[in-house]
Amino acid sequence: MEATTGVIWLIVTPFATAFIVYLIGRILARRSGAKLANRISAWLAALGLLISAYPLYLEDQIVLSNKVVLFKQGGIIFYLDGISVLLAVVVLLLGLLVVIFSARYMSSEVGAEKYYALLLAMIGGILGLGCSADLFTLWVWFEVMAITSYMLVAFYRNQPASLEAGFKYLVQSAAGSVFVLIGIFIVFAWNGTLDMMRIRYFLQPPLPPILLVAGGCFLIGFGVKAALVPLHTWLPDAHSQAPSGISAMLSGIVIEAGLIALLRVTSIMGAASELWGNLMLGVGALNMLLGNLMALRQTQVKRLLAYSSIGHMGYMMFGLGVIYRFGILNGAGGAFFHLFNHAMMKGLAFLAAGVLLYVLYIAKGDHGTLTLDDLNGASKRYPLTVFTLSVALLGLGGLPPLAGFMSKWQIFVAGFQTQDTVAMLLVVFAALNSVLSLGYYAPLVNRMYRLQPSVAVENGAAVPKTMVVPLVVLTLLIVVLGFYPSLLNWLTEPAAGILFLFIRG
């Protein structure tokens, strides 16, 4: 396989599989009933994701030797670099585990083949977003990801709550995407090109004010997707109402994809990197504070996890703000490491919560909400699931020796390397926030292990075996990365290097 066509295979495979999954799923659903159709479409989807991992593996050999893969066809440019590989690895890994998890979770839903087809299309959209090297292609893939996720959030279309969450999400996200378009046409009018590398070359300091306006529009537009405070209000609703596998994808990778898109557009305006850096540091602090404070007062498990995602976006923004404002490479390294860890930990937390939701409610045909009280004493009946959920929660809270501690530590070290008073105060603020976040993770763990089993737990169903596999894989990953954080350097360092190159021009 040629290197340049490999990029196309990487993006096309999920879409082709989505089509096949839907077609075969529909035919089987007509002929042999929904049960078989759901199972077959799940395994087909998993197969498709494995196939698209192969071109990524081939491409990765090239990217690791510090080259980039470029595919150019007319005005459409695809470009594979460290950041694309990072995003692709995270999305394929988490996507595969989510598909395996959903095989049982969605087995009694009507029309689960649509779910897998949309999930594959969303994964394809995220892969494309990571690889696009011109502004308009970036927007198109961003919209592919957004549109499929609207439908996935509102997948339970008989539940008023999920319809409400889906509509709120659609309105905010669509308004945000118009802001992205405004930014793109301003940049297009000014430079006459959409190619990111040429734009980076054209835009030398000082930036004219009109381009700062464009940058502000990008920040608002992609900020909606990346859940930057105060544009985050869709997130808790959408993440808590979506099917659990989709919650894991949304929290683990979709908001991060929004962040990557934001990095792409702000790094081509690296001439004003100090301004973007200041904004990111400020927004990051806001995200941490608001996410953690709101999570403290939640009574529903998935809503709590959703607010904690807002807090974790704050840590990533802080690390990125450090590289934009002070040019410390470690900041981006830490932020990308945290991106990976957060995807795994939050994915695990949502999947484990999904298993508990399944055994306590969905297995009985009830689409209820999982409250904190339902989890009282759950460890007595579901020791393994509760253990994995506890690992995820403590990792998110940043307890050593789990992966979440290592990435937060790297971000904090980068903050101290700046030798800047404000940045160091922000590190202290972030560390205090990390302690604050334990204020809602630790009681939840305590509740599951120490309290008397609730009525829901005592009447709960047994845990299906296929659901346990993704939980165990993710738990092992979190623990191993906590002990050996350098295992991931091959992934995070090229990404940080590319970001640094773009910011410096």
Place this chain on the structure above:
Amino acid sequence: MTLSLVSLTFIAVIGLLAIGLYALLVVHNLIKVVVALQILAKGAILGFILAGRINGQIGLAESLALTVIIVDTIVAVIGLSLAVQIRHHMGTLDVSALTRLRR
């Protein structure tokens, strides 16, 4: 002083975006919310045409505008279908009825 075509279009872009944003903030009917999103998107499309006119790449700008039209039609379709489902299950199209998740 007569207004040139470019400045007229510029005013139209700003006007459409302003109307769309204002409508998004004040309307209470779900269908009208989708219409407001459409007005916003139309402003952005006209903006692309204006940008192409300014830098002399009107052909490229037109093809971009066509793509935006397709995407934004899909968004409108999904928005309307969600509105239909909401009407079906909750019996109203009023935004202020969507308070189930507020806490």
